[in-house]
Amino acid sequence: xxxxxxxxxxxxxxxxxxxxxxxxxxxxxxxxxxxxxxxxxxxxxxxxxxxxxxxxxxxxxxxxxxxxxxxxxxxxxxxxxxxxxxxxxxxxxxxxxxxxxxxxxxxxxxxxxxxxxxxxxxxxxxxxxxxxxxxxxxxxxxxxxxxxxxxxxxxxxxxxxxxxxxxxxxxxxxxxxxxxxxxxxxxxxxxxxxxxxxxxxxxxxxxxxxxxxxxxxxxxxxxxxxxxxxxxxxxxxxxxxxxxxxxxxxxxxxxxxxxxxxxxxxxxxxxxxxxxxxxxxxxxxxxxxxxxxxxx
Amino acid sequence: xxxxxxxxxxxxxxxxxxxxxxxxxxxxxxxxxxxxxxxxxxxxxxxxxxxxxxxxxxxxxxxxxxxxxxxxxxxxxxxxxxxxxxxxxxxxxxxxxxxxxxxxxxxxxxxxxxxxxxxxxxxxxxxxxxxxxxxxxxxxxxxxxxxxxxxxxxxxxxxxxxxxxxxxxxxxxxxxxxxxxxxxxxxxxxxxxxxxxxxxxxxxxxxxxxxxxxxxxxxxxxxxxxxxxxxxxxxxxxxxxxxxxxxxxxxxxxxxxxxxxxxxxxxxxxxxxxxxxxxxxxxxxxxxxxxxxxxxxxxxxxxxxxxxxxxxxxxxxxxxxxxxxxxxxxxxxxxxxxxxxxxxxxxxxxxxxxxxxxxxxxxxxxxxxxxxxxxxxxxxxxxxxxxxxxxxx
Numbered sequence: 001x002x003x004x005x006x007x008x009x010x011x012x013x014x015x016x017x018x019x020x021x022x023x024x025x026x027x028x029x030x031x032x033x034x035x036x037x038x039x040x041x042x043x044x045x046x047x048x049x050x051x052x053x054x055x056x057x058x059x060x061x062x063x064x065x066x067x068x069x070x071x072x073x074x075x076x077x078x079x080x081x082x083x084x085x086x087x088x089x090x091x092x093x094x095x096x097x098x099x100x101x102x103x104x105x106x107x108x109x110x111x112x113x114x115x116x117x118x119x120x121x122x123x124x125x126x127x128x129x130x131x132x133x134x135x136x137x138x139x140x141x142x143x144x145x146x147x148x149x150x151x152x153x154x155x156x157x158x159x160x161x162x163x164x165x166x167x168x169x170x171x172x173x174x175x176x177x178x179x180x181x182x183x184x185x186x187x188x189x190x191x192x193x194x195x196x197x198x199x200x201x202x203x204x205x206x207x208x209x210x211x212x213x214x215x216x217x218x219x220x221x222x223x224x225x226x227x228x229x230x231x232x233x234x235x236x237x238x239x240x241x242x243x244x245x246x247x248x249x250x251x252x253x254x255x256x257x258x259x260x261x262x263x264x265x266x267x268x269x270x271x272x273x274x275x276x277x278x279x280x281x282x283x284x285x286x287x288x289x290x291x292x293x294x295x296x
Numbered sequence: 297x298x299x300x301x302x303x304x305x306x307x308x309x310x311x312x313x314x315x316x317x318x319x320x321x322x323x324x325x326x327x328x329x330x331x332x333x334x335x336x337x338x339x340x341x342x343x344x345x346x347x348x349x350x351x352x353x354x355x356x357x358x359x360x361x362x363x364x365x366x367x368x369x370x371x372x373x374x375x376x377x378x379x380x381x382x383x384x385x386x387x388x389x390x391x392x393x394x395x396x397x398x399x400x401x402x403x404x405x406x407x408x409x410x411x412x413x414x415x416x417x418x419x420x421x422x423x424x425x426x427x428x429x430x431x432x433x434x435x436x437x438x439x440x441x442x443x444x445x446x447x448x449x450x451x452x453x454x455x456x457x458x459x460x461x462x463x464x465x466x467x468x469x470x471x472x473x474x475x476x477x478x479x480x481x482x483x484x485x486x487x488x489x490x491x492x493x494x495x496x497x498x499x500x501x502x503x504x505x506x507x508x509x510x511x512x513x514x515x516x517x518x519x520x521x522x523x524x525x526x527x528x529x530x531x532x533x534x535x536x537x538x539x540x541x542x543x544x545x546x547x548x549x550x551x552x553x554x555x556x557x558x559x560x561x562x563x564x565x566x567x568x569x570x571x572x573x574x575x576x577x578x579x580x581x582x583x584x585x586x587x588x589x590x591x592x593x594x595x596x597x598x599x600x601x602x603x604x605x606x607x608x609x610x611x612x613x614x615x616x617x618x619x620x621x622x623x624x625x626x627x628x629x630x631x632x633x634x635x636x637x638x639x640x641x642x643x644x645x646x647x648x649x650x651x652x653x654x655x656x657x658x659x660x661x662x663x664x665x666x667x668x669x670x671x672x673x674x675x676x677x678x679x680x681x682x683x684x685x686x687x688x689x
Binding site: 005006009010013017114118119120121122123125130132134139141213214215217219220223255258259262263264266 | 337338339340341342343472498499500501502504505506507509510511513514517533534537538541544545546547562565566567568569570
């Protein structure tokens with residue numbers, strides 16, 4: 001059978017997945033831009049966004065929008081706590097140790113979620129019905145458009161934050177030139193603290209948006225976090241635009257590859273893309289301010 | 297001096313052996329200990345919690361009734377964390393405790409191969425909750441028994457459902473794990489025996505797949521070309537509702553049939569409105585109050601449902617049914633040992649189980665059948681208005 005006939009619909013599916021990866025990747029980049037820390041608990045923020053919303057709806061009886069808002073706020077607080085309890089005490093340690101600490105934190109968060117909210121998978125209802133829209137033979141669920149819209153909205157909000165506000169610039173300065181930031185009187189630890197909050201918020205929003213499409217459970221964060229990380233590296237480590245582009249590239253390549261190879265290899269495709277990019281263009285598609293490709 | 301030491305050691309060994317041989321036969325009123333090896337942490341934690349709750353509740357009931365001829369039952373519950381190594385270690389630990397004639401668990405398929413091998417080597421009965429699969433059945437192991445409906449009877453029941461519904465062509469979309477694949481193969485075999493056309497898709501899915509849209513996009517042309525009457529999702533756990541949800545989002549309106557793993561409340565919760573009209577064969581505990589009045593299973597199922605709601609605030613499901621059946625099968629076999637409870641006597645008694653009525657139906661074990669249940673112990677279910685509704689043909 002001609003594999004090309006599937007491409008339009010696969011493309012639509014890939015763009016949705018891409019938007020999700022982009023949202024997760026943005027979360028990684030926010031923290032990296034403030035501190036060069038790779039936060040492996042990023043996927044857990046996404047998981048918590050969905051699981052906590054579910055809990056607020058079924059456990060506390062809040063209406064859906066309020067529950068989603070409360071969940072995002074709760075996860076932001078968890079992001080702040082992650083900084084205060086894990087990252088700040090280790091501020092004098094090397095970045096490598098901090099990264100390992102975030103791996104530990106991610107295990108703690110996912111297992112705490114299992115203890116508190118149970119291990120059965122949880123789903124949320126879609127924001128605006130689940131009747132698919134048909135556009136020229138391609139079917140799209142409304143929730144996919146929500147994810148797509150949110151990705152671009154968050155991208156522009158973050159762009160504004162980092163390029164047009166003093167706080168955003170101070171955040172970036174504390175990562176690119178710590179000494180310079182100190183000399184200019186920037187409270188670097190406070191900037192990292194803020195970055196964890198923003199990153200947790202973005203992750204939680206992603207979680208609220210994607211749970212109606214798939215489902216979430218206490219261990220859903222790991223794979224999403226990994227894919228988001230790959231997206232951020234592919235697009236250009238440390239760039240918001242790179243994270244978004246990387247997300248879409250990854251999503252589309254993963255999805256369209258299925259037209260030609262069995263679906264069982266879908267997850268492997270992501271890693272092949274990563275290897276190819278790292279091999280031929282280690283600083284990512286859009287280039288990275290942190291990686292000097294001359295060193296390779 | 298040296299000889300004296302040796303003598304002391306020898307004497308100690310002999311006395312230990314003597315003690316062991318004495319403890320083989322429990323004294324009057326001493327408890328019968330049952331080892332329980334469960335995935336109490338990890339992805340199956342919530343499911344095995346129900347198992348644990350029911351086991352504790354039923355053991356209390358048995359002991360309140362005076363135990364097994366005056367011997368109370370005692371559970372030793374250990375957590376294997378869904379880890380092969382830990383499951384094996386716990387199993388080995390239980391085999392070393394001579395007071396334990398039978399080990400219950402594990403819950404999941406990936407662990408049963410290991411514990412079965414240990415059971416076979418050490419000569420201890422192992423009752424496993426999950427269904428057997430062709431691989432382990434092929435080994436013809438003497439000491440292992442399964443509780444859940446096997447892939448064979450589930451597939452037979454589903455073929456009956458297709459005949460009753462008048463489906464002619466069925467497309468199977470299997471998971472990539474052994475049980476899902478063998479369900480697909482048996483369904484093809486039994487379906488074709490009855491004149492159905494069964495196509496097994498080349499595309500599979502993994503238990504961790506959260507989006508089946510890509511696979512379904514590739515299957516859509518096959519559904520249209522072959523004029524498929526029904527789509528069989530040979531799977532379990534979250535992939536089931538995900539498949540149905542993704543199918544409906546792609547505008548595929550073909551009726552969906554599923555496995556008995558669709559008979560859980562969380563499946564409807566995950567799939568939402570998309571799950572309407574999905575049909576499958578499942579165990580009787582799915583619909584306690586829709587069973588026939590004359591069904592011998594009905595009073596047992598409804599009684600357990602009431603007791604569970606009273607104590608844990610949560611009704612009966614298939615899992616609770618499996619736990620209930622396991623412990624009462626043990627009770628029944630112990631009773632038939634007539635006080636002479638050794639590991640071998642217990643195994644033989646369990647294998648001799650005939651016409652034992654419990655939650656999931658009527659168990660008959662024999663030297664050739666260690667799966668217990670039959671096709672007649674299952675009922676047809678349809679998801680309607682977000683609830684399970686029994687179908688009768």
